[in-house]
Amino acid sequence: MKKLKAAIYVFINSLTSPKYYQHIVETRFSFSLKYFAVLALIASLITFSSTVKPITRDLSEGIGALETTVLSAYPKDLIITLKSGELSINQPEPYIFVMPKDFAAEPEDAEPVAKTPSNFLVFDSNGTLNDLEKYDTLILVNKTNILVQSNNKVEVYPLKDYPDGELTAETLRSLATEIRPFLKAIPYIVLGFALLGTVLYYFGFRLAYLLIVSLLLMAFGALRGLKLSFSKYYQVGLHAITLPLIVEVLSDAFQYPINYPYWFLMLNVLVGVIGIFYIKNGAAKSNVDANTKP
Known part of the structure; x- marks a missing residue:
């Protein structure tokens, strides 16, 4: 229960609290990586579940229609x-x-x-x-x-x-009967590949994509005079991806595509940039407090 509450806390703050990003750079890299893993797993399951019914229905209907068409089209006397x-x-x-x-x-x-x-x-x-x-x-x-x-x-x-x-028509019907169990398995095989592809998309492509986000955030941080390692900028990206990931999942689930080039990247970077502003301000405030102590 404590882990669940902690995960929800991190999720909500990554999504709604720019000030929380000051705390992120103080945590271990593994903490942010675990958070992203949970987020990506949930996104994979939601995206996959929204495609299960359409895939199985369309494939089953298509295979059934093809079988009917072939059997009915073959002349009995040929x-x-x-x-x-x-x-x-x-x-x-x-x-x-x-x-x-x-x-x-x-x-x-x-x-x-x-x-x-x-x-x-x-x-x-x-x-x-x-x-x-x-x-x-x-x-x-x-x-x-x-x-x-x-x-x-x-x-x-x-x-x-x-x-x-x-x-003959008879041998064709016999063949159809023999392979029918295999044809019925095709939708589930396709679903298996769809699930694998969804998981690879979130855990493979998105992690690689965050390298680009991290470089952009690092460039912005350098302009702001913020001295952080690349891994810390990557951590910021791991949390800043929360909002665009939610938008993407909802867009897929409700079949409402966002036809705007690079919207995911721009939104991800925007959230990260806002976080960097707060990280920089927090660092500056800490320096001021340290210098004003008697």
């Missing part, structure tokens, strides 16, 4: 056979899969990109590179290769690199 590096189908060619509407549609706020092909996949045993444009398709499969349009170029995948097999 059999694809690959043997000795050569592909054949049991239907007249060219056999065309039209581009699904969900794939072709673009968000209203999306930036202009290359036109989406009207067809997703075309089987033509005698198809060539030129037929990609002729069929207006994303993928063209001929007897021996898979041709794919990608970033204004065509990538070729030889079928000889794939094992022999046969694909």
Whole structure:
């Protein structure tokens, strides 16, 4: 309970009391580092918790929709056979899969990109590179290769690199059933990486970023004639980051981005500069008191 009260006391004063910064430079560096560690941990958890529901919902819905689209789009009477590096189908060619509407549609706020092909996949045993444009398709499969349009170029995948097999609507459904448990795990795997990324952001990037803040505060302190070591300026930065960190967390949690360049750095430095003013004034007052003693 005492540690909790102490942590709350440090948090409130780092946030609201510039005079408290006079006390900060008198404490050990480890004290400020522990404070930042607790602050960063709480910020990480709040930021992460605000993304859990959207990530799991969007990924789960997206994976489910993709599975449904693939299974419903595959014709019941289509059999694809690959043997000795050569592909054949049991239907007249060219056999065309039209581009699904969900794939072709673009968000209203999306930036202009290359036109989406009207067809997703075309089987033509005698198809060539030129037929990609002729069929207006994303993928063209001929007897021996898979041709794919990608970033204004065509990538070729030889079928000889794939094992022999046969694909039907039934085998596709069986495959979907087998991999479904793994697909359901994808949102949680992504969440794990999201949590790791959030922690690294606060404990890695922000600690490195504070080196820049400390240099700026050190330059200002030198102009004010304040003689402190670099580690003390870094300590000031560790506490001065409290306000911008809270603003950033709330901005992320409520999905209200702050579109102002370097606002975090400027706010962090501003709080630190105010703290340095009080540190300097406190040091000057101490010198005056010492000189006026009888």
